[in-house]
Amino acid sequence: MAYEIVLGRSKEDFAKLGTDAAALLGKHYVTMGKTTSLANNVFMDVNESHVVLIAGKRGSGKSYTMGVMAEAVLNLPDDVRNNIGMIFFDTMGLYWTTKFPNYKQARLLEEWGLQPEGYTKNVVVYAPAGYFEYYKEKNIPVDKPFTVNPAxxxxxxxxxxxxxxxxxxxxxxxxxxxxxxxxxxxxxxxxxxxxxxxxxxxxxxxxxxxxxxxxxxxxTWGLFSEEATPLEELVKRGVMSIIDISIYASAAGGFDIRSLVIGLLSRRLLEQRMVVRKLEELSDVQKSTTYFSRSQSKVSDELAEEKQVPILWIFVDEAHEFLPPMPQTTLATNSLVQILREGRQPGVNLVLATQQPGKIHIDAITQSDIIISHRLTADIDINALNEIMGAYASESLFKMFNNLPKLKGSALIMDDKSETIYPIQIRPRITWHGGGAPEVLPKDYETKEKPEEY
Known part of the structure; x- marks a missing residue:
């Protein structure tokens, strides 16, 4: 009988929790002799705080994997999901499709014991206020406008x-x-x-x-207002808020505007969670001691007010653009580095995806306790991951990547908690993936003259 793998969870916690509060990511590749097959389910712990780095060259499936991870959290039981809030900084305009079922892979999903599903109630897509009506006119699914305060x-x-x-x-x-x-x-x-x-x-x-x-x-950016969108609206329990800032990708100075939004919101969210965590700790202390003079009811009232910001999962795609290697910086760098270094205690999780791990801030690698890497070929990228993954590898990363099945979605996962590297296959998405590359020929096209080696 295959055993379950829960990334980011110790043996002691696994014995206590099993696969509860864990999100299904895929299956473990097991090799016996010359045969490689899928065996154990691979989950990711969401009970504690984590930093996750997803790497892979263009087209390897890293954005797809980020979507799998996000929907896996949304798919958790209500009593778990409702303790979590999710912010997804969509820098390329791909993830609004999470609202729609993945019918195009229905047969593959059936093989995995899954079925297509869309999240119309648990996914809210925000667009900059100045472009909200433009999106609506183009029939792009957006739900609400958002703004930030220039102050x-x-x-x-x-x-x-x-x-x-x-x-x-x-x-x-x-x-x-x-x-x-x-x-x-x-x-x-x-x-x-x-x-x-x-x-x-x-x-x-x-x-x-x-x-x-x-x-x-x-x-003209359509971003600023004194009536800024409040945090308690952006972060709701059991809901993923997608902050679509892709409109600024091709605008003049667009890079800085995207960094600005990511940096400002990340900083405010971390600050708010720090306040909540202090009140949680004080409440726990007062339950077991009478040394504090303040009434427990007063602390409970304050905690109830601040509790609107739950434990957070923040997703950032194309993270190398916002967390470049030192000494380069962007308007998002300081906020994201602070979360990397200090986010564990207040309960702020961070998921970063990059196609260039060799050109990302060193903390994005050294502070990650879970690293998911799809196929890489550039020496600079493999060497960057080798700095941390190499300690747990029984052979070179080059060889481990070469031994992966030549399938989209295959990856190596480093789990710092178990000090193990697993070859895995990411499961198919149950929601529609918006990151597929366009093709010149129709999807059902087949040539009439088959090549000889066909």
């Missing part, structure tokens, strides 16, 4: 998104006026920033006009 950006973040050095004269002008606004109010609009710059008597008209032009441009 949440520091002077340094404004200059970085504008590709200006903070110490340049335009940067100095922006810093001065943003700091002046912050002294007056916790919330303000871009128009408020522009108005104050116009009144600035310490800078020349040339400098002020250059700064104003940039803020006028920011207004």
């Amino acid at each position: 949440d950006l520091s002077p340094g973040e404004w200059t970085m998104v504008f590709n200006i050095v903070l110490t340049d004269e335009i940067g100095v002008c922006i810093e001065k006026n943003i700091n002046d606004l912050r002294k007056k109010s916790d919330s303000y609009s871009i128009d408020d920033i522009i108005t104050l710059i116009k009144k600035d008597k310490t800078n020349s008209d040339r400098v002020k006009n250059a700064a104003i032009n940039r803020f006028e441009g920011a207004k």
